[in-house]
Amino acid sequence: MIRLEQVSKRYQGSAFVLANISVEIAAGEMVFLTGHSGAGKSTLLKLIGLLERPNGGRISIGGLDIREVKPRGIPWLRQRMGFVFQDFQLLDDRNVFENVALPLRILGLDERDVRRRVSAALDAVGLVDKGRVLPRTLSGGEQQRVGIARAVVHRPAILLADEPTGNLDPALSREIFELFRHFNDLGTTLLIASHDLALLREMNQRTLVLEQGRLLHDP
Ligand SMILES: Nc1ncnc2c1ncn2[C@@H]1O[C@H](COP(=O)(O)OP(=O)(O)OP(=O)(O)O)[C@@H](O)[C@H]1O
Ligand SMILES: [Mg+2]
Numbered sequence: 001m002i003r004l005e006q007v008s009k010r011y012q013g014s015a016f017v018l019a020n021i022s023v024e025i026a027a028g029e030m031v032f033l034t035g036h037s038g039a040g041k042s043t044l045l046k047l048i049g050l051l052e053r054p055n056g057g058r059i060s061i062g063g064l065d066i067r068e069v070k071p072r073g074i075p076w077l078r079q080r081m082g083f084v085f086q087d088f089q090l091l092d093d094r095n096v097f098e099n100v101a102l103p104l105r106i107l108g109l110d111e112r113d114v115r116r117r118v119s120a121a122l123d124a125v126g127l128v129d130k131g132r133v134l135p136r137t138l139s140g141g142e143q144q145r146v147g148i149a150r151a152v153v154h155r156p157a158i159l160l161a162d163e164p165t166g167n168l169d170p171a172l173s174r175e176i177f178e179l180f181r182h183f184n185d186l187g188t189t190l191l192i193a194s195h196d197l198a199l200l201r202e203m204n205q206r207t208l209v210l211e212q213g214r215l216l217h218d219p
Contacts, residue, residue, distance in 0.1 A: 001027040001158065001189045002048055007057035009043055017043050018213045021057070025191060027157070030184040032200050033193040035210035041193040044210065045160050048191065050078050062157065079107065082151030084161035088143045090135040096122070096146050097131035103154040121149040125179060141172035145179065152183055159183060161192040165199070173199055 002025040009018040018040045025031050033041050046052040047059060050066060059066050061077060069077055082103075090099050100121055104114045122128045125145035135143055144164060151159055161180070165173035177192075177199060184190050194200060200207055209216040 001025055001062060003060045005058045007047065007054045007059060009047060009054050016213055021215050023208060023215060025189060027189055028187055030180065030190040030205050032205055032207040033191060034195065034200060034207055039210040040213045041210055042162050045162050045193055049081055049083060049160050050074055079154060080156055081158045081160060082156040084147050084151045084164045086163040086166040088147045090143060090146055092134060092136050095132050095134055099135060099146055100149045100153050102150060107154060117153055121153040125149045140168050141175060144168060144176055148179060157189060159188050159190045163193055163195065165194065165196060177203055
């Protein structure tokens, strides 16, 4: 589903942030990505999410080499992915329902489908009765559940999460990880960057370790 071959990345004027990363994540896998601050976790997620371009190597998503995707194919490919952020990135000028509906509005779905899909997504994260409230009135854990509902509402094949529990306490973090497992059980492929070693151990999943831009350990 996601394949990286000898991928490297440097930002303008910087040294290499990622060097010769080769890894393959199969459809339906749930994989964690860990490593110290600055190791390149966010950069790796951005490359896979097509938010940054590699300087070398090959990335393919669902069998498509992203170098061969035409510019107008990029949004299409991006729509096959969902993103979850550490700081939730919810819009505070609209309610929970409209936050979750955003990806569907971009896709131009009609109102009936939007309502049905948003309700299903809010139901999946246990927030079906919170659609009308503003995000800032929710707890951190609830806000992240809204972030996850927004990330899955368009039924992406791949879910990418960058430190999704970085702002949450351990109990809420566990809840969020269990939610990820639920979407994985439904067939979504997940790649989740996290510092939370205790929780990663508890989840007992394949874990990639980055150290200074190199992939250390992939059992
Ligand atoms: N836009 C950018 N321009 C220049 N350098 C960058 C940029 N983004 C990241 N870097 C550098 O790339 C390296 C890796 O950063 P990255 O954010 O991928 O690490 P990380 O593993 O996600 O760290 P953290 O755990 O702190 O989130 C760092 O040295 C960082 O300073
Ligand atoms: Mg990061």
